[in-house]
Amino acid sequence: MGPMRVLIALLCCLCSSGLMAQEVALFGREGKAVAYIAADVDRTIYLWGGEPVAYLAASAGDFEIRGFNGQHLGWLVNGTVYDGNGEAVGVTKRAATFxxxxxxxxxxxxxxxxxxxxxxxxxxxxxxxxxSDTPLDELLRRGISD
Structure with a gap:
């Protein structure tokens, strides 16, 4: 197998395993990037400054947002972040209507x-x-507070 074929095979393996997946930004209601979902196994949510605050857990076709303290923070459904009352607190770029x-x-x-x-x-x-009246960063910070 030539070096070019080895490189192509390696790239195919990386892409199919999700290692080259992109991080997804989360925007608050003002359109500012507040946090992002990392392309790691845990689907960790980091505030924009690099602080890990939560992670995604699959739940009946949606994703639950769970804090590292074990607290349920909300859901990610079709690119929109919802709080416990079902009100939007953030969106991905694809889901943004602004x-x-x-x-x-x-x-x-x-x-x-x-x-x-x-x-x-x-x-x-x-x-x-x-x-929601709750800003996205405030909701996510609840995942590391007691």
């Missing part, structure tokens, strides 16, 4: 804390079209 700012430079990621014992949300609310 102008989003350029994504600034990302500093190095800080080390992830250990995951705490899971605390469950009692129910899954109806998704609303209204925006």
């Amino acid at each position: 102008f989003t700012e350029w994504e600034p430079y990302k500093p190095f990621k800080k080390a992830k804390p250990l995951k705490g014992l899971l605390r469950y949300q009692l129910y899954k609310p109806y998704w609303r079209t209204s925006w």
Whole structure:
């Protein structure tokens, strides 16, 4: 096998394993990049400064957003981040229906804390079209506070 074929085979393996997947930015209601979902196995959510605050867990076709302290923070459904009341607190660029700012430079990621014992949300609310009064970064910071 020639060197070019080896390189192509390696790139195919990396792409199919998800190692080259892109990080996904999360924007607040003002269109500013607040956090991003890393392309790692845990689907870690980092604040833009590199602080790990939460992670995604698959849940009946959607994703639950769980804090490292075990707290249920909300859901990611079709590119929209919802809080416990079913109100939007953030969106991905694809789901945004408004102008989003350029994504600034990302500093190095800080080390992830250990995951705490899971605390469950009692129910899954109806998704609303209204925006929550809670900013996205405040909701995500609840994942590292007690």
